[in-house]
Amino acid sequence: xxETLPEPKIDGIIALMQAFAEDARVGKxxxxxxxxxxxxxxTPVMAAVKAAEARITxxxxxxxxxxxxxxxxxxxxMSGLLLGDAAAPARIAAVGTPGGTAAVRxxxxxxxxxxxxxxxxxxxQTWPNxxxxxxxxxREARSYRYLDAATGTLDRAGMFADLEQMDAGDVxxxxxxxxxxxxxDLSAEDWEEIARLLERRGLIPFVDMAYQGFGAGxxxxxxxxxxxxxxxxxxxxxxxxxxxxxxxxxxxxxxMAVGPEDLRARLAATLGVLNRRVFAFxxxxxxxxxxxxxxxxxxxxxxxxxxxxxxxxVVENRLGLAEALRSEVQSGRFDFVAAQQGMFSILxxxxxxxxxxxxxxxxxxxxxxxxxxxxxxxQTVPVLARALAEVLRKG
Numbered sequence: 001x002x003e004t005l006p007e008p009k010i011d012g013i014i015a016l017m018q019a020f021a022e023d024a025r026v027g028k029x030x031x032x033x034x035x036x037x038x039x040x041x042x043t044p045v046m047a048a049v050k051a052a053e054a055r056i057t058x059x060x061x062x063x064x065x066x067x068x069x070x071x072x073x074x075x076x077x078m079s080g081l082l083l084g085d086a087a088a089p090a091r092i093a094a095v096g097t098p099g100g101t102a103a104v105r106x107x108x109x110x111x112x113x114x115x116x117x118x119x120x121x122x123x124x125q126t127w128p129n130x131x132x133x134x135x136x137x138x139r140e141a142r143s144y145r146y147l148d149a150a151t152g153t154l155d156r157a158g159m160f161a162d163l164e165q166m167d168a169g170d171v172x173x174x175x176x177x178x179x180x181x182x183x184x185d186l187s188a189e190d191w192e193e194i195a196r197l198l199e200r201r202g203l204i205p206f207v208d209m210a211y212q213g214f215g216a217g218x219x220x221x222x223x224x225x226x227x228x229x230x231x232x233x234x235x236x237x238x239x240x241x242x243x244x245x246x247x248x249x250x251x252x253x254x255x256m257a258v259g260p261e262d263l264r265a266r267l268a269a270t271l272g273v274l275n276r277r278v279f280a281f282x283x284x285x286x287x288x289x290x291x292x293x294x295x296x297x298x299x300x301x302x303x304x305x306x307x308x309x310x311x312x313x314v315v316e317n318r319l320g321l322a323e324a325l326r327s328e329v330q331s332g333r334f335d336f337v338a339a340q341q342g343m344f345s346i347l348x349x350x351x352x353x354x355x356x357x358x359x360x361x362x363x364x365x366x367x368x369x370x371x372x373x374x375x376x377x378x379q380t381v382p383v384l385a386r387a388l389a390e391v392l393r394k395g
Contacts, residue, residue: 012367013128020364028362029383031375034180034343036243036310039377046246048303052292056285065281068272070096074287077294078254081218082209082239086226087258093267095275096282099251100210100240101129106255106274107206107236109137111171113270120171120206121163123147125346125368127180127208130173142166147182149348152336154184160193168202171236177221178211178342181370185215185341191224195231206236213244213307214314215341234259241290243343244307250286310374314343317376324385329392343374353391361387 016032035043069075075094083092097103111118120139122130123146134141145158166172174194179185186194198205207225215221229235234257241252257267275282293299322338337345347369349357357363363384365371376384 025362029380031365031372036374046306048293048299049289051299052289056288068275070282071287073291077291083229084226086229090261091258093264094254094256095271096287097253097255098283100238100253103238103253103255105133107238108134108139109274112139115169118169118171120173122173125182166203171204171206173206176207176209176225177215181344181346183340183342183345195228204234209239211243211342214311229258247286251283252286314373317373320381324382328385328389343372344370346370356391363387
């Protein structure tokens with residue numbers, strides 16, 4: 001039987017991780033894998049997380065199953081973190097999921113259950129797993145323009161022209177903040193115009209929030225999502241705690257549907273059934289860490305301070321790289337790096353230039369030029385700038 005299995009296509013990020021691990025060169029630089037790193041190159045456990053885990057270890061008395069939705073305290077805490085007071089609890093149906101990945105999948109499945117004809121529109125540059133997750137549940141994905149590669153800014157005209165092609169009932173997938181992979185976020189005016197388009201054309205927003213707190217701050221990063229939730233009758237949300245709580249291994253995610261109060265019970269039951277079909281009960285430990293932190297004033301303050309330091313370090317790397325590149329290439333063609341937000345930017349490089357950075361300089365980034373700004377520090381910023389300048393001079 002197994003000989004009939006087709007050869008799977010290896011995920012590019014996983015292949016890059018393996019190639020980096022096998023590279024014996026001293027001074028190699030990993031800017032591809034999407035994890036936060038401190039100045040020493042580590043992905044540390046946050047102090048607030050350690051404090052929460054210690055409390056859980058001391059007080060937790062059972063590891064038995066919870067509900068299909070997961071821990072109610074986690075769902076309530078995350079609803080508050082994401083939405084603030086934008087929606088009454090009676091409008092919110094939510095379930096825990098194994099990471100933001102499963103949250104995206106479950107929302108795509110929910111779309112199919114509710115409207116089998118709905119297409120899900122995704123920005124042309126997006127997290128590489130969006131497309132496969134949507135396809136895996138039988139949904140059709142369509143692409144809309146997003147990045148203006150020449151300027152490193154939003155292709156606003158192209159985006160809105162494409163969105164006008166959506167049909168009523170279609171779903172628009174938006175990055176809540178810190179767009180992955182471009183770092184190009186929507187402005188408040190962009191969010192308002194999108195809200196008007198959604199209302200006018202009868203479209204459903206689906207907001208993927210994987211980096212809340214890494215852009216302009218927890219509340220600012222959620223402003224677009226909260227505005228849509230206040231204005232529109234239906235909003236879909238997938239969120240992850242991998243980055244902002246550093247809980248990569250714990251797989252902490254949440255899938256939410258905000259709708260009319262009289263349909264909340266049906267939405268919650270449907271999301272629970274979808275969980276049952278895929279993984280049954282969501283993992284609890286990471287979610288309990290999150291709810292413990294968010295429910296304790298002292299721990300929450302500590303966590304927000306740590307998250308703020310992480311955000312500021314990424315901003316410093318962006319500013320430093322933009323300045324170093326301005327000096328090395330004698331132009332402002334990379335100034336956009338300083339204006340973007342979050343962990344990632346797409347540097348305007350051809351695939352052969354990305355290959356040259358890897359082969360000649362031991363600098364690893366994704367094939368499309370996606371660069372993890374958190375992978376840099378004060379010593380490696382000038383190294384990257386010099387290597388980029390050399391590759392660009394060779395054409």
